[in-house]
Amino acid sequence: MSKIHVDIVSAEGEIYAGEAAMVFAPARLGDIGIAPRHAPLLTSLRPGEIRVQPADGGEEEFFFVSGGMLEVQPHLVTVLADTALRAHDLDEAAALEAKRRAEESLRDQKDEVDLAVAQSELIEAAAMLQAIQKLRKRRR
Amino acid sequence: MAVGKEIRTKIKSVKNTQKITKAMEMVSASKMRKTQDRMERARPYAKRIRSVIGHISQANPDYKHPFLVEREIKRIGAIIITTDRGLCGGLNTGLFRRVLTDLQEWQDKDVEIDLCLIGSKGVSFFRRLGMNIVAQTTHLGDRPRVSDLIGTVKIMLDAYSEGRIDRLFLMFNDFHNTMSQEPHIETLLPVEPIDKEELQEHWDYIYEPDSRELLEGVLMRYVEASVYRGALENIASEQAARMVAMKAATDNAGEIINDLQLIYNKARQAAITQEISEIVGGAAAV
Numbered sequence: 001m002s003k004i005h006v007d008i009v010s011a012e013g014e015i016y017a018g019e020a021a022m023v024f025a026p027a028r029l030g031d032i033g034i035a036p037r038h039a040p041l042l043t044s045l046r047p048g049e050i051r052v053q054p055a056d057g058g059e060e061e062f063f064f065v066s067g068g069m070l071e072v073q074p075h076l077v078t079v080l081a082d083t084a085l086r087a088h089d090l091d092e093a094a095a096l097e098a099k100r101r102a103e104e105s106l107r108d109q110k111d112e113v114d115l116a117v118a119q120s121e122l123i124e125a126a127a128m129l130q131a132i133q134k135l136r137k138r139r140r
Numbered sequence: 141m142a143v144g145k146e147i148r149t150k151i152k153s154v155k156n157t158q159k160i161t162k163a164m165e166m167v168s169a170s171k172m173r174k175t176q177d178r179m180e181r182a183r184p185y186a187k188r189i190r191s192v193i194g195h196i197s198q199a200n201p202d203y204k205h206p207f208l209v210e211r212e213i214k215r216i217g218a219i220i221i222t223t224d225r226g227l228c229g230g231l232n233t234g235l236f237r238r239v240l241t242d243l244q245e246w247q248d249k250d251v252e253i254d255l256c257l258i259g260s261k262g263v264s265f266f267r268r269l270g271m272n273i274v275a276q277t278t279h280l281g282d283r284p285r286v287s288d289l290i291g292t293v294k295i296m297l298d299a300y301s302e303g304r305i306d307r308l309f310l311m312f313n314d315f316h317n318t319m320s321q322e323p324h325i326e327t328l329l330p331v332e333p334i335d336k337e338e339l340q341e342h343w344d345y346i347y348e349p350d351s352r353e354l355l356e357g358v359l360m361r362y363v364e365a366s367v368y369r370g371a372l373e374n375i376a377s378e379q380a381a382r383m384v385a386m387k388a389a390t391d392n393a394g395e396i397i398n399d400l401q402l403i404y405n406k407a408r409q410a411a412i413t414q415e416i417s418e419i420v421g422g423a424a425a426v
């Protein structure tokens with residue numbers, strides 16, 4: 001059986017490495033399934049779950065990512081997972097925060113920061129919840 | 141016996157200091173090991189992202205992202221990573237010396253400098269010098285997270301894409317091994333060309349949604365990962381330098397204790413001898 005090598009890494013550690021028969025990932029434009037000999041593809045990821053079907057027919061594995069990049073080569077899938085929450089506006093907020101510290105001016109940005117953090121956390125929490133629910137259904 | 145009370149107090153106080161330095165040495169040793177593990181774990185990501193960038197620059201030669209293009213240099217940015225705490229030997233001083241010579245060279249060429257500081261030692265040092273500080277982050281602790289660094293890095297990335305700076309450097313202490321850490325300066329932006337593997341055939345990715353956005357995402361993550369690695373290296377260096385400094389302090393304290401003990405013993409001996417000779421002299425006189 002043909003197989004494809006999967007590496008899931010984040011900046012703070014390696015998460016998974018192994019051979020798979022099929023990989024499913026939440027790409028920016030919709031969930032995708034990657035089989036061996038997939039065309040080269042580069043896409044970003046939404047918060048969601050990555051499913052890996054091991055090549056040796058073992059039990060399917062699940063990983064939750066809060067975003068990142070996905071690179072596909074015919075025999076290699078690389079997931080560069082983000083460890084941080086990183087909606088665009090959250091980056092913005094973090095930047096504002098660092099700038100604020102430098103200028104030592106307080107207050108006004110605070111609310112925006114909180115809002116952006118809350119929003120991004122909400123999106124991630126929703127995705128995580130979905131992943132958990134799916135997992136439960138399957139287990140049953 | 142009331143001989144050498146001062147010496148005994150002194151010995152006691154040195155012994156207390158020695159206990160503290162010994163404890164700090166052991167704490168640093170264990171923290172250093174943990175940080176080294178973290179450095180090890182961060183490595184696969186850096187390797188992968190570099191190879192992805194390599195693939196992209198091969199696959200997509202027409203489009204040049206600003207992060208990949210050299211520009212004429214009028215103003216530079218530097219991200220300088222220092223420790224938050226002292227008592228780590230000449231680690232920060234060594235870095236500052238190296239950084240200042242480097243920055244001086246740029247200043248001589250009439251290039252202006254924006255600084256972005258990580259770590260409170262650097263903040264206080266460069267503030268005293270009156271340099272232009274655009275962003276700062278302090279108190280990352282021993283386990284920095286990428287998310288703690290994103291904001292600071294983003295300011296510099298934005299400055300670069302908006303053309304306010306033309307080159308971005310990263311400066312930190314590179315961890316070689318326990319005994320040696322060296323100030324290290326690397327260019328973050330523009331991203332230095334990656335050694336091209338032999339191009340076997342021309343191929344291109346399917347990009348979803350579009351190549352510019354994705355390339356930007358990858359490059360941003362690459363810079364962030366580099367800064368994260370720098371922060372880890374610097375922490376490992378800090379712990380190693382502290383460990384060595386504290387070991388030296390402990391050894392010195394031991395030597396001082398030995399010297400003081402010798403002086404104390406001699407004084408005690410002298411007092412006893414004197415007492416005996418006084419008794420003998422007294423007895424002879426009777």
